[in-house]
Amino acid sequence: xxxxRRMKRMASSQPGFMKLKSVSGGDxxxxxxxxxxxxxxxxxxxxxxxxxxxxxxxxxxRHQERTTGGLLSEKTDESLFFxxxxxxxxxxxxxxxxxxxxxxxxxxxxxxxDLILQHDSLVPAPKDVLxxxxxxxxxxxxxxxxAEHLAAKGIVPRRQKKLLNLRPAGKTESxxxxxxxxxxxxDFYDIWAPEIKSTADPWYLQQTRKSxxxxxEKLNAKPSALPAVEVIAPGGSxxxxxxxxxxxxxxxxxxxxxxxxxxxxxxxxxxxxxxxxATEETIFREQVEGLVEQEDDHDDEEAGADDDxxxxxxxxxxxKKTEKERRKERAEILKEQSRQADKxxxxxxxxxFQLRSIKTSIKQDEAGTKVKQIQRKANxxxxxxxxxxxxxxxxxxxxxxxxxxxxxxxxxxxxxxEGSVLKDRFKSMxxxxxxxxxxxxxxxxxxxxxxxxxxAFREIT
Numbered sequence: 001x002x003x004x005r006r007m008k009r010m011a012s013s014q015p016g017f018m019k020l021k022s023v024s025g026g027d028x029x030x031x032x033x034x035x036x037x038x039x040x041x042x043x044x045x046x047x048x049x050x051x052x053x054x055x056x057x058x059x060x061x062r063h064q065e066r067t068t069g070g071l072l073s074e075k076t077d078e079s080l081f082f083x084x085x086x087x088x089x090x091x092x093x094x095x096x097x098x099x100x101x102x103x104x105x106x107x108x109x110x111x112x113x114d115l116i117l118q119h120d121s122l123v124p125a126p127k128d129v130l131x132x133x134x135x136x137x138x139x140x141x142x143x144x145x146x147a148e149h150l151a152a153k154g155i156v157p158r159r160q161k162k163l164l165n166l167r168p169a170g171k172t173e174s175x176x177x178x179x180x181x182x183x184x185x186x187d188f189y190d191i192w193a194p195e196i197k198s199t200a201d202p203w204y205l206q207q208t209r210k211s212x213x214x215x216x217e218k219l220n221a222k223p224s225a226l227p228a229v230e231v232i233a234p235g236g237s238x239x240x241x242x243x244x245x246x247x248x249x250x251x252x253x254x255x256x257x258x259x260x261x262x263x264x265x266x267x268x269x270x271x272x273x274x275x276x277x278a279t280e281e282t283i284f285r286e287q288v289e290g291l292v293e294q295e296d297d298h299d300d301e302e303a304g305a306d307d308d309x310x311x312x313x314x315x316x317x318x319x320k321k322t323e324k325e326r327r328k329e330r331a332e333i334l335k336e337q338s339r340q341a342d343k344x345x346x347x348x349x350x351x352x353f354q355l356r357s358i359k360t361s362i363k364q365d366e367a368g369t370k371v372k373q374i375q376r377k378a379n380x381x382x383x384x385x386x387x388x389x390x391x392x393x394x395x396x397x398x399x400x401x402x403x404x405x406x407x408x409x410x411x412x413x414x415x416x417x418e419g420s421v422l423k424d425r426f427k428s429m430x431x432x433x434x435x436x437x438x439x440x441x442x443x444x445x446x447x448x449x450x451x452x453x454x455x456a457f458r459e460i461t
């Protein structure tokens with residue numbers, strides 16, 4: 001930049017330099033007197049210095065670059081002047097027709113705002129150095145040079161070797177050439193057709209991230225086998241059949257009886273047993289219990305000693321066994337072991353004659369095992385339609401929406417709405433194990449209420 005500016009100043013100092021803007025006024029005559037300032041002081045070095053001539057010179061150079069693309073002194077005569085020989089003759093005019101857009105017989109002119117926004121400067125845009133820079137360019141260039149050097153020697157890098165070993169040899173398939181989208185002979189693609197199995201290399205699909213991740217089977221399983229919307233029983237209609245309505249009433253009655261039994265059981269468990277209540281006799285025994293304690297202890301001490309003065313409750317020391325007793329004890333152990341072995345041998349010998357009964361028992365065990373397996377599978381299938389325990393609360397089924405016989409309406413106009421659609425959907429989501437059973441949050445006051453007597457209240461009282 002500095003070299004370019006220096007070259008421009010040198011060009012302006014030449015005798016043939018031309019200024020695009022003419023300077024007019026008394027300043028160009030040099031009649032103004034310069035101020036006399038003391039240059040010995042540092043604060044006056046850059047103060048009260050006239051640099052208008054330098055600014056005018058630089059502005060003139062910039063103006064020439066914007067309008068003509070460079071300095072006028074460097075331009076050729078052919079680019080600055082032309083020979084005017086008059087208008088050309090009609091016969092000699094051979095100008096190529098310019099394509100002008102026509103609208104209703106009139107040429108379309110560009111908008112004024114478009115003309116204003118056009119770039120009219122001839123100065124080229126500065127080169128963006130950052131756009132040509134690459135991160136780790138020096139390192140990448142060094143790696144590329146090393147790879148070229150090894151390739152010239154015929155050495156294959158270790159990473160490329162591993163990739164070649166991983167790929168299956170002898171299974172190189174040519175890539176299928178796909179037709180362009182604008183090709184009229186291209187086959188029609190059916191989006192509803194079954195998906196065609198890809199014949200590409202699985203290793204290639206895995207490395208290029210084109211093969212989809214295998215979806216776990218558990219994600220495809222639903223949390224519950226119940227339908228989203230359960231159809232109510234026929235007895236819940238506005239004009240139901242008599243037997244269907246009675247069956248629904250019986251079901252509601254069974255639910256209420258079950259609830260009442262649970263409440264009665266809880267009352268029985270919390271009831272107080274009259275036998276456990278304190279009577280006057282038990283109260284009197286507790287009161288006099290500490291008064292006769294010393295006499296009972298004295299009687300026990302007297303009964304604890306015999307006539308000879310030997311304490312009965314003393315622990316006797318174990319006497320040491322003799323060698324004869326030890327031999328006898330070992331002989332008894334060996335005899336017991338031989339007896340058990342003979343008994344086991346006899347039992348096995350007898351089992352040979354019990355093969356038929358053993359086979360029968362084995363078949364019975366296998367049949368029992370199969371029955372248990374079937375029952376276990378049935379229980380598992382039944383559990384799929386039952387709500388699971390997802391939180392600390394247990395699922396409470398919604399009350400049956402049933403009308404009594406005298407509440408039935410003969411038409412939809414007289415039917416009274418029951419229940420809530422929002423609550424029904426909420427309970428359905430809980431029953432299908434989509435959300436956990438929950439209760440409505442209770443308001444809990446964080447701070448205590450503070451009471452204060454006002455002055456006016458004390459004056460009244």
